[in-house]
Amino acid sequence: MKVFLMFRDHDFVLDEGIPENAQETIQDLELNTLFRAVAGGDDFLLQVAKGAVLASLKNRESILYRQEVLADCLAFPDIARDLYALAVDAIERESRIWGWFALSSPDSLLHRSVEALGLLIGLLERLRKLADEHSSKFRSEGFRWFFGMATQELSDSYLQAVKDHLVRLEFRGGVQMSADLGRDFRGSNYTLHSLEVEALGWFEQVREWVGQITRKDDSGLSFDVDPRDEAGFRALEALRTEGIANVAIALAQSSDHILSFFKALRLELGFYIGCLNLRDKLAAKQEPFCIPNPLPEKDEVLRCQGIYDVCLTLNTAERVVGNDVCGEKKALVVITGANRGGKSTLLRSFGVAQLMMQCGMFVPAREFHANVCQGIFTHFKREEDASMKSGKLDEELSRMNAIVERITPRCVLLLNESFASTNEREGSEIARQIVRALLEKQVKILYVTHMFDLADGFHRQHMESALFLRAERLEDGTRTFRLLEGVPERTSYGEDLFRRIFQAEPESLQPTAQ
Amino acid sequence: MPTNPANRPAPEPRLQSNPPAITPGNETNPDASAFHSILTECQDVDGQSEIQEAPGFFSDLNLDQIVGTITAGREQYDLKPLFYTPLKTVEAVHYRQDVFRDLSGNFRLLELVRSFAERMREMRTLLAISEKRYYKRQKQAAFLDAVETYCNTVTVLKEGLLSTGPASRGFQALRGFLVRYTGSEEFTSLKKETERVRAELAKVRYSLHIHQGRVTVNRTDTEGDYSEEVLRTFEKFRQTDPRSHRFKVPLSIEMNHIEARILDLVSALHSEAFARLDAYCDRYRNYCHQLIARFDREVQFYIAYLEQLEQLKKAALPFCFPGVSSHSKEVQALDTYDVALANQLIHARKDVVKNSFCLNEPERTLVVSGPNQGGKTTFARTFGQLHYLAALGCPVAGISTKLFLFDRLFTHFEKEEDIQNLRGKLEDELIRINEILENATANSILITNESFLSTTMNDALFLSREVMKRIAALDMLCVTVTFLDELASFNETTVSMVSTVNPTDPQQRTFKVIRRPADGLAYAAAIAEKYHLTYEAVKTRVGARESEVNES
Structure with a gap:
């Protein structure tokens, strides 16, 4: 799925095509003021504006392609902003899903990925809806391509199939897996099966029984680790998570792919949103x-x-x-x-x-x-x-x-x-x-x-x-x-300034003849 | 803003500021006068409190680079304010020059101070660790280490000062203070109690039993190391598994909650030792004497500066203690140089060109003209650096220097156009020079660098003359770098200095600035040649690329 709102035939990549003299151009033309106005306080839009403005297009056709897309955005700013908000929403909400914890175990990575995918699919549905409602109004080649792609790729049947997977992947009935015996007699090649079996709770029972017969009394001081203490019992989870590692990684990659589509949308549309920001500022001053x-x-x-x-x-x-x-x-x-x-x-x-x-x-x-x-x-x-x-x-x-x-x-x-x-x-x-x-x-x-x-x-x-x-x-x-x-x-009239600033008549007003 | 916020009334010099605090039985001690600071003999006077912001001229004179180099790696001492605060009296300058002489002439003293600083840094690191730790017992362990370090460090410094025999008033006063302090009840009880707490904790031993969810701690003796035996037994099975590595959690250096609970049990089993530790930590919370902490920071002013001099010394560059006067405006320096530039050139293993200047009555203004790239701006900066560093009480670049202790120092260098202030460049320059002239006195120093470039020559000449008249009327010391040869012979107070080139090869620059009338020669075309920017060269260069484009 490609966005193609910036170029007819390829992605817009931030910081690509920036000329070597960019820093000087920014400094000399005071471009940071422009970037800030376009960004409207949004750091991301600032980067987009900077990247787009500095990486000049080199031919008329590609300029006209963007001008058409821009004209659509200027005509329907609310729809453009809705679409952009959708992309931002996707990225922000995805990033808020307890990400810091995910790499610590396959189990948490799996849960995270299921949650992330659930979220992203919902947003793709909203994107489809936007396309259904508004695509007919848009005139530019860029937007016609984009909405067409959304309608085609995000069909109802496809979205339903994804949702079915997400339900199964929650493993409500527990995890079932198989494994070979490795050279050191430890388990290896764990394979996950989608058998949905009720969890037995046998482990807790065995542990309690073994504890009762081995515990001995002595004169020392002691304490019990709280059974809800996840860190203390993480070792017991090692086997189960070994089994789900591969599916967790695959799922995480899928959610990354969808996320990167939203990122591309935010990036490319971000340029036009920046233009709208600037338009609003200039219009407010009637410039x-x-x-x-x-x-x-x-x-x-x-x-x-x-x-x-x-x-x-x-x-x-x-x-x-x-x-x-x-x-x-x-x-x-x-x-x-x-x-x-x-x-x-x-x-x-x-x-x-x-x-x-x-x-x-x-x-x-x-x-x-x-x-x-x-x-x-x-x-x-x-x-x-x-x-x-x-x-x-x-x-x-x-x-x-x-x-x-x-x-x-x-x-x-x-x-x-x-x-x-x-x-x-x-x-x-x-x-x-x-x-x-x-x-x-x-x-x-x-x-x-x-x-x-x-x-x-x-x-x-x-x-x-x-x-x-x-x-x-x-x-x-x-x-x-x-x-x-x-x-x-x-002459360049330096004397005018001198008189005004020093508030005194200079002794000689005649420029020295060269 | 080229203004110096330190323009407050200078404090009266105090020769005998406070009555010496002599302890009984110590009347014959020559170090008995009160010690306040290694930077100043007087107790803090209002006019001398530290300036936090770099003066406006700092970047123009590249003093920011010099101070940056000096203070690099010493951020913890916050030394910059010390370098932002010039002295106001000749007496104060001498106090610091004497300390510099002690440190640069007495290698053992310098090493003593360096090792003191090193140990104090260790102590602060330990205190920082103590701050950062989450569990109380871990905090206490680091704190105890810190105090031990402190006691040793202070003792070593005292012993060292007694044996090295410093000559400056600053170090002698410090020595007197240390003798009194280390003999005081405050210090001796701190030292004794630290040793005692340490000895008792060293005796604590315990055993640990972990079973399922249960952890048990007991007083006991240890047996052989079983874990090493286990490791040896299974060593041959070891291999790496890259996939599982993906999910490894890094071990924290911080104690986890299980360890902390264990330690709590241990301290319950050895309650007396830990109770003593608790009381100790509470009682000695503010163990570090304020004057020691202050000396630790302030002596870095000297050490840092001397370290930079060491670099210059290695490159055979001279430096000296300047004669400083607050009334004679006859100044001179031989074989001086721009320290910021020298730092860079030494780094690049290039030669540093030295220059000289002097002003005799009634001369006040050095007008520097001559070809581009000849070292004019560098020369002007050098003049400013010399005076500023001398006013800090520091040794300066060159030999046999005589400098003027100014009240304020101003620079007027070209500024980049600023869209924010919405003023033209020329207007901006005029406003700045006007501000300077309104604030300057006969005891100020002004350095201007190529003013009024953004207008025509006629205008520039007219404006420069008007400004020169006003400078001359103020009777202040001034260095003016200019393209306008006409200014070099303005009146009897101006001295013409000219940057020079090698006459046989105009592109060869000597960077020598010498005293002689302006000769109107500049060598811009030769420089254009050097950058391949003549008509022919530009055509060939762009043309060559055009054919490349066409071919590809």
């Missing part, structure tokens, strides 16, 4: 979202309306500013402008939206069109390396080196103030060489930079495939957090 339009990877499109940083909005009470960007046939996007103008935010918005699109989610924008990419890489400015192996520029270059080692054509690279750790002239030169080479290798690049020399250089080349965005700053110095198309300008 827009849309099902994105993934385009063929050669298209080099980045066109969107009202795109915003989903992590930022999740951290603030107010709605955040959205941006419209129109990039057709643009391989390079250069973002410049005032400090605190929303540049990094926009860069993160793009990165997060691309990742969300490529795992089949909706995206935080009113409209989003972008070509599918083969991977997303980030190179953001970092705090000093704690291991001190290198200076800052060295550290930046070392990370870039690792990126170049892995990046392939048709990937996206997000650069946030990269190479600003050396002076502007040198930083620009290093960046220029890398950017030029990667563009020629069909890597799409989005670059936030203060380096006027660099940004202006690209602008003066009149590159057709470059798009220039600039943080808007009004005459009086206020930032709108809106980014508009615009060519790079020379």
Whole structure:
């Protein structure tokens, strides 16, 4: 029994297909905020969200497959949540069945397995019922497959046969078994028979009789072990449990198999439940979202309306500013402008939206069109390396080196103030060489930079495939957090901030001429 | 927050804090002055209570790594707060330096203290076992062991201090205290009673008879070992059965309820011995003297630090006791180095580069510029580490060091952008530097590392100059690492230091930072070459993989 809600033809495996640069992507794009919102306080959903978002799908078809399933979930959130609750219920209730004790003896393992199977069969029946009631409403290929499979595999006659076994396995009439005599004359090859015979209670009688004739009185101090003391009498149970060991193990394996089906269901559906959680949070703030339009990877499109940083909005009470960007046939996007103008935010918005699109989610924008990419890489400015192996520029270059080692054509690279750790002239030169080479290798690049020399250089080349965005700053110095198309300008208005924070007029307001 | 919460009024130094507590007949004892702590001569003064949180500059200066290395494996002593609490007076610094001199110059004393610590750890382990045990009798057994260990350990320490002749005020006071304590009624009765309880319990013997559900215990003598005989007889039948192994229950080290009931019967048969044990455990519950427990913890401050010095010594790295002043701002250090970095380099068997600096009147600020990867940040950290460790009373890296005892230490290092505070990076930096300048005094030290990188050069230069003006006005000691050569010749209080490279091979870095005017040369392109990130290299690398993909 397969779930197949994440892929048309195979299981979704957590932590499979996670790129090596995942940790950096998480850190640079502040993805943990997104994961937490998707999880809604559930650690398991957090892991699912993390696994799904990071393991990007690499082609349009598989994205569209998930988008369809997601559309069903968005249309019938209650049914999706019921189904998910069923899987969670199965796993949680199963785990509460005195599991810690089960491995101590075959007897307890057997009892545990019978109980677990009884529980799981009940839940499979509920799953069948859900399928019977609702399957006709669902449109996606994924759900049609899933409900069809449930109806077919969990027929009434099959469920009844399982229940009959469970009754016999309780051994109400006792355990009957046979055994060979081993080389040391001890019993071996114990075989269990399903003869249902009334327990005789002979053992207790014999024990009592032997006790009476051998007990002798002496001057010491003594005590009796309570006949209900299971630990004290466990040795007497050894023979019986030897006989049921094999059937206990087989039964335990069966219950594990059913359990793993529910685990797969929880895992795959968990992704969509996470999407619903996020949808609820965004809807509560009246932030827009849309099902994105993934385009063929050669298209080099980045066109969107009202795109915003989903992590930022999740951290603030107010709605955040959205941006419209129109990039057709643009391989390079250069973002410049005032400090605190929303540049990094926009860069993160793009990165997060691309990742969300490529795992089949909706995206935080009113409209989003972008070509599918083969991977997303980030190179953001970092705090000093704690291991001190290198200076800052060295550290930046070392990370870039690792990126170049892995990046392939048709990937996206997000650069946030990269190479600003050396002076502007040198930083620009290093960046220029890398950017030029990667563009020629069909890597799409989005670059936030203060380096006027660099940004202006690209602008003066009149590159057709470059798009220039600039943080808007009004005459009086206020930032709108809106980014508009615009060519790079020379200053970043650090003086504004200085005056406000130091609350004193600096002695010279004239920037020193270079 | 680059603030130091220890900014409280410094306590007045007390030369003779308490009248010496002299016991009768002991008037000639030179160690008779009262002992409080091996870390400080004065009894706890409010201003000196321990700081629990690492100061804000700790990670910037990699002091967290240094203290992490020093305290690693000593978590039980909770030493970190001792390293978070710098001293405020020169007198207090000298008290600790003297203890350090004793321990580093007298091998027998060091070994004595180490073995004391070892035995005290054993004692605490026994007490922990005693705590953990479920049954009362098991608890008592571990407790008795612990007290025996304690009595021996204290006695050995006293004898050792009498024969090794320590020179520091700290150890002499401790010796005086131990002589008085081991001669006291409190200690001698503890020791005598422990020996007596032990001797009586050693005489107890009993027999055990188990039949079906019945267990019988009796006073008796033992015969030959039958179980060994049985084991020998059946040894040849032994084999393993993997299937049954699946269900084996591991044996508990804890007594089970049957054993416990047996022991109860044994103690009923030997009631006098066990009654004495009960009374003993009750009476001596708090046997450990508070000053001994305190010494046990605090002396680890020295031992741990010296252990780290031992590593540096092996790598032929110098260290010394710094001259510390609270009024002269003329500071210097020769052949000094970053201890955190040295720890790593020694581990990797690499050479450690040493640097020197000095500031003479009226100089206050070291401006460090020069090529990347030249050791600028390391140099700035070294300056901060030296001053901080000196203020703890510790020996420091280098030779012939003269350092300033600061009131507060501040760092201004680049921080990663934090989405939570919703401020731009530049704004964040300005707010932090403003806070620092508002809290700093003429006796503070400030270390800034490449401020204002997230804006254009024009802006950075403008902002740096404004900040430099304010630093100069405060008259504080300062180290500034910067790319802006213009700052190196700011005014007569600034000294230019430059990181250097090998002139014949720009990629070869020397990590030497020397005093000379900034020359404006940087070698970033050479470094790009090193990482194969030039235009040609990047094209070839990504291109090569493209063809791999196409082929497969």
